Amino acid sequence: MNSMTVVKQDLREVMIESFHRAVAHGVNLVTVVSDSTSTAKIAPFQSANPERVVNVGIAEQSLVGIAAGLSLGGHVAVTANAAPFLIARSNEQIKNDICYSNTNVKLVGLNAGVAYGALGATHHAIDDISVLRGFGNIQIFAPTDAIEAAQIFDYAYAHEGPVYIRLDSAAFPHLHSPDYVFEVGKPDLLIEGSDILIVALGSVAHEAVDAAKAAAETGLSVGVVSLSSIRPLDKEAYVDILKRYKQVLSVEEHSVHGALGSLTAEVIAEEQLGLKLTRLGFPEGQFSKTGPRDAIRAYYKIDAKGITETLKTLG
Known part of the structure; x- marks a missing residue:
């Protein structure tokens, strides 16, 4: 970690x-x-x-x-x-x-x-x-x-x-220690867990980490991985991480269409992993609500509180 x-x-x-x-x-x-x-x-x-x-x-x-x-x-x-x-x-x-x-x-x-x-x-x-x-x-x-x-x-x-x-x-x-080394294509496992894996895109990884820590206090073991390298992506390494969990929650400040949630769904389906996937982001085919950024994140449950609430329904 x-x-x-x-x-x-x-x-x-x-x-x-x-x-x-x-x-x-x-x-x-x-x-x-x-x-x-x-x-x-x-x-x-x-x-x-x-x-x-x-x-x-x-x-x-x-x-x-x-x-x-x-x-x-x-x-x-x-x-x-x-x-x-x-x-x-x-x-x-x-x-x-x-x-x-x-x-x-x-x-x-x-x-x-x-x-x-x-x-x-x-x-x-x-x-x-x-x-x-x-x-x-x-x-x-x-x-x-x-x-x-x-x-x-x-x-x-x-x-x-x-x-x-x-x-x-x-x-x-900083989510990373000073000795962190970025490896192109490699999924970045921020927190180890065993029950649910949160897959996060960009800055919402901070929200995901906070939510995982809150979940740990309730006895739920939640891992967090950041896909900072969308393309190229080491698919084998990503599959290896996905296999360790019972279900997956993707979180992104992006439409659930075409980005992190879609990419993860594709990998799960193509590799026949049989994992339940829940996607948090902006609904497919819709524009985002307008307002302060924090309020928008809260509305779509991609802030720490919203992610924590979703984890409770999954755990």
């Missing part, structure tokens, strides 16, 4: 630190933003490296096309803008200019899930994973904390080819 400290860090700050680190190590990195300098917290990097920041304005399709062009010119191009606009407005460009063309672009989707809260469905990104899982030739990651995010960014810059990083724009405590 990984230990959790009280340290909190905004994952966007981790991204900016990774930019500085990459340039210091000789990576020919250029970031591309679409009038999203404040969203990306990019000012410190832009001040130190003005020639490495391209702002295309509110033109997300151009952002992706320019990033593709920069990569063809020998740069490691990194986009940094809001996930809902990156994925929805630039859908065709991501498919053709990045994935099909195999350009060395790293797409960072900021403010993923319902981070924009009261701004509503136009600003919620609850379908980004399902869209990109439908595209070929792109790796997909969703870090849970600063320690893991830093390593995922370093991996992405070293990897030749398209990468999407679903980044939560908030400060979270």
Whole structure:
């Protein structure tokens, strides 16, 4: 089990630190933003490296096309803008200019899930994973904390080819100890258990860990695994973890269609594991409610309290 400290860090700050680190190590990195300098917290990097920041304005399709062009010119191009606009407005460009063309672009989707809260469905990104899982030739990651995010960014810059990083724009405590080593494709088992396994995506892993600890006080043994590496995924390793439990609960700040719940259902069915699966997230075919983010999480029971209540019905 990984230990959790009280340290909190905004994952966007981790991204900016990774930019500085990459340039210091000789990576020919250029970031591309679409009038999203404040969203990306990019000012410190832009001040130190003005020639490495391209702002295309509110033109997300151009952002992706320019990033593709920069990569063809020998740069490691990194986009940094809001996930809902990156994925929805630039859908065709991501498919053709990045994935099909195999350009060395790293797409960072900021403010993923319902981070924009009261701004509503136009600003919620609850379908980004399902869209990109439908595209070929792109790796997909969703870090849970600063320690893991830093390593995922370093991996992405070293990897030749398209990468999407679903980044939560908030400060979270560390779920991992300082000696944690991210392994691409490997399911990240945060808590060992024996009765129910919670499978979590991104920052809701924090809610899942809190719920598992609460369940332990009632005698229910709940494990928590984070699938921070959606693609590639070591299916054999994931199956090995799933087999240790009686039933599975997936939790994601995403539609239950096409992302973590769907992926887990596919694995259970294909491997004939015979496990009961319950999925928590936004109902298939629906937009999320509008309101403060915490209230949205509570409404759909993807906060610690809601997960705990669901565990009681399963246990």
